[in-house]
Amino acid sequence: MKHHLADVAIALEMARPLVHGAxxxxxxxxxxxxxxxxxTEGVNVTRDVxxxxxxxxxAAYLASRRxxxxxxxxxxxxxxxxxxxxxxxxxxxSAWGTAAQHRALILETL
Amino acid sequence: MDFLLxxxxxxxxxxVAAIGEKAxxxxxxxxxxxxxxxxxxxxxxxxxxxxxTGLIVDDELGGSGAGATEMVVAAEELGRLALPGPxxxxxGAVPTALAAAGAGDALDTLLGGxxxxxxxxxxxxxxxxxxxxxxxxxxxxxxxxxxxxxxxxSVDPTRTVADVTADVTLGAxxxxxxxxLGTLATAAQLLGLxxxxxxxxxxTPRPATSSAVRSARTRQ
Numbered sequence: 001m002k003h004h005l006a007d008v009a010i011a012l013e014m015a016r017p018l019v020h021g022a023x024x025x026x027x028x029x030x031x032x033x034x035x036x037x038x039x040t041e042g043v044n045v046t047r048d049v050x051x052x053x054x055x056x057x058x059a060a061y062l063a064s065r066r067x068x069x070x071x072x073x074x075x076x077x078x079x080x081x082x083x084x085x086x087x088x089x090x091x092x093x094s095a096w097g098t099a100a101q102h103r104a105l106i107l108e109t110l
Numbered sequence: 111m112d113f114l115l116x117x118x119x120x121x122x123x124x125x126v127a128a129i130g131e132k133a134x135x136x137x138x139x140x141x142x143x144x145x146x147x148x149x150x151x152x153x154x155x156x157x158x159x160x161x162x163t164g165l166i167v168d169d170e171l172g173g174s175g176a177g178a179t180e181m182v183v184a185a186e187e188l189g190r191l192a193l194p195g196p197x198x199x200x201x202g203a204v205p206t207a208l209a210a211a212g213a214g215d216a217l218d219t220l221l222g223g224x225x226x227x228x229x230x231x232x233x234x235x236x237x238x239x240x241x242x243x244x245x246x247x248x249x250x251x252x253x254x255x256x257x258x259x260x261x262x263x264s265v266d267p268t269r270t271v272a273d274v275t276a277d278v279t280l281g282a283x284x285x286x287x288x289x290x291l292g293t294l295a296t297a298a299q300l301l302g303l304x305x306x307x308x309x310x311x312x313x314t315p316r317p318a319t320s321s322a323v324r325s326a327r328t329r330q
Contacts, residue, residue, distance in 0.1 A: 005308065008304065008307075008308050009308060011304075012301060012304050012305055012308065015297075015301060015304075016301055018297075019182055019186075019294065019297050019298050019301055020179065020182060022178075022294055022297075023177070023178040023179040023181065023182045023294060023298075024178075024179055026177070026178040026290060026291070026294065027177040027178050027179055045290060046286065046290065049290045049293050049294050049297075050293070052293075052294060052297045053293050053294070053296065053297040053300075055297075056296075056297035056298070056300040056301050056304070057297070057300050059300070059301065059304050060300035060301065060303050060304035060307075062304075063303070063304035063305075063307040063308050064303075064304075064307060066307075067307040067308075078143075081136045081140075081192075082307065084136055084139045084140065084143070084192045085192055085303050085306060085307050087265050087266040087267070087268075088139075088192050088266050088268065088269065088303060089300065089303050089304070089307075090265045090266065091238075091264055091265050091266035091269045092198075092266075092269075092296050092299055092300050092303070093300070095198065095233070095238060095269075095296050096198065096203075096232050096233060096289065096292045096293040096296045097232050097289075097293060102293075
């Protein structure tokens with residue numbers, strides 16, 4: 001069980017820099033040399049935003065699955081707060097583009 | 111660039127967390143499930159009073175003049191709260207669209223605490239969480255107010271989706287920019303949701319990490 005939770009923690013911590021990095025790129029503050037030169041100044045913000053969404057969605061979905069495994073049937077019930085998080089996670093995973101759509105966008109930049 | 115949060119970000123996160131905690135935490139989402147939207151609308155109003163719904167709006171337009179970096183910090187914290195309604199749209203996509211279109215009155219309404227949602231190509235031209243929110247449609251670079259024509263089932267009762275039709279044209283807006291802000295805010299919300307499910311506290315910048323990053327920069 002500990003390893004499952006550690007996997008979730010790793011996924012979240014790997015996704016967080018992508019989210020913050022994409023935000024910095026959107027703010028126009030990114031000044032590193034990107035290997036992709038599809039946009040000006042060597043930074044492809046569209047790709048970075050899509051990568052952030054895919055990673056964050058995967059991490060949150062993993063968290064929801066592991067949480068349900070840990071809690072068991074009580075996690076399904078409306079009485080437990082996990083049900084609020086499960087449904088919202090499932091809805092947001094596909095909001096503003098599914099993982100497949102964002103992966104396709106990333107592929108276009110490679 | 112710096113991946114570490116500074117004191118401003120930490121204070122911002124604490125402000126959002128305090129608003130959520132004062133509202134009752136997950137009780138806000140639970141109330142929405144049971145048909146009571148008032149607690150969530152109070153949170154949106156308090157977020158606006160703190161300048162959080164206008165983080166990506168320039169000072170000249172009445173916003174906070176911050177940026178996407180600050181917006182993701184706030185959105186992640188709202189993810190922890192599982193705040194119902196159009197969070198990513200109100201913080202990211204809609205203010206971007208309204209500011210670009212020069213829709214000052216509509217932007218003022220949003221900055222005054224009214225949630226807003228938007229249908230665009232990236233959302234399949236469907237508006238999410240339209241209950242008690244202003245609704246907009248961005249199609250072919252043209253932003254307009256919109257009317258809901260039909261609800262669709264959603265796995266999340268606090269974030270239903272709806273078909274919309276255009277009403278009054280407001281101006282032009284960059285579809286790509288709107289989609290990027292909506293997508294990024296959603297990603298940040300998902301991080302917050304995941305962290306809440308794991309039960310981990312917000313990440314706090316630590317000197318050891320900071321030194322590691324600086325060392326890596328020096329070696330490059």
